[in-house]
Amino acid sequence: MSLLSDPLSVVFILSSLMSVVAAVLIVHHKSIVYSAFFLSILGVGNAILFTLLGFPIIALFHLSVYVGAAVTFILFSVVMLKEAPVVEPPVKALAVIAAGVLALIMMKIFSVFTAEPSFFLNYRDLTALLVTKYWFALIVAAIALVTTLIEAITLARREV
Amino acid sequence: MEAAWFLFVSSILFAIGIYGLLTRRNMIRMLLSAEIIFNAALLAFLSLASLDAGYGPVGGAIVVIAISLSAAEVGVIVSIAIMMFRMRRALDVYELKKFRG
Numbered sequence: 001m002s003l004l005s006d007p008l009s010v011v012f013i014l015s016s017l018m019s020v021v022a023a024v025l026i027v028h029h030k031s032i033v034y035s036a037f038f039l040s041i042l043g044v045g046n047a048i049l050f051t052l053l054g055f056p057i058i059a060l061f062h063l064s065v066y067v068g069a070a071v072t073f074i075l076f077s078v079v080m081l082k083e084a085p086v087v088e089p090p091v092k093a094l095a096v097i098a099a100g101v102l103a104l105i106m107m108k109i110f111s112v113f114t115a116e117p118s119f120f121l122n123y124r125d126l127t128a129l130l131v132t133k134y135w136f137a138l139i140v141a142a143i144a145l146v147t148t149l150i151e152a153i154t155l156a157r158r159e160v
Numbered sequence: 161m162e163a164a165w166f167l168f169v170s171s172i173l174f175a176i177g178i179y180g181l182l183t184r185r186n187m188i189r190m191l192l193s194a195e196i197i198f199n200a201a202l203l204a205f206l207s208l209a210s211l212d213a214g215y216g217p218v219g220g221a222i223v224v225i226a227i228s229l230s231a232a233e234v235g236v237i238v239s240i241a242i243m244m245f246r247m248r249r250a251l252d253v254y255e256l257k258k259f260r261g
Contacts, residue, residue, distance in 0.1 A: 049169070065227050081245050114163075126217050148232045
């Protein structure tokens, strides 16, 4: 009851549910196009969770670059592709057991972290860190994004 | 709200992604499952980074770079999938064996 009286907890519960349901639909939906659409819903849910953790700038970046570019790229690409068959049921049962055991182990490990996040990311700190300490990684990421752009243009011109 | 709750959500997303990766043979569906795992990893990373004010900006910087590289990785895999579909008219990853040298 006390959990529901806190607005942030309600937002957390709703965004978590949104993310988990979207993830299940990504894996199980018949249409691959809808699966790609649900990936964008998962991205939005995760962005809300990032904001709750004190990273609103990262959430905006996630929405603009990941949901706005990467997921949209997948969505428009999968329109031209067909579905392939899934693996036979015994493997499916094993996969359910493996995933369930993995989730339980991770939850057991993560249950140690009982502290509450009390952090709010300052964009000045972030940009200062990016241009001083992580400048090389930033250049590599920029080159990788340019490469993706070239790939997209090549695909659009049907040169492969 | 304890950090453990965010990490629990991350664990569930990770498990769903692993399930999808193990049970699907369609290349795009495998990519989407890998993206679920990527989202779970980002959530876990930021949850842990938010616990310490000193590591917060470092976590944020690494996640910004990770998201950029993920966008590039999506481009590469989708390009391979489209090329494969044009050559074989299928996206079954078992067909990829036939692409060997």
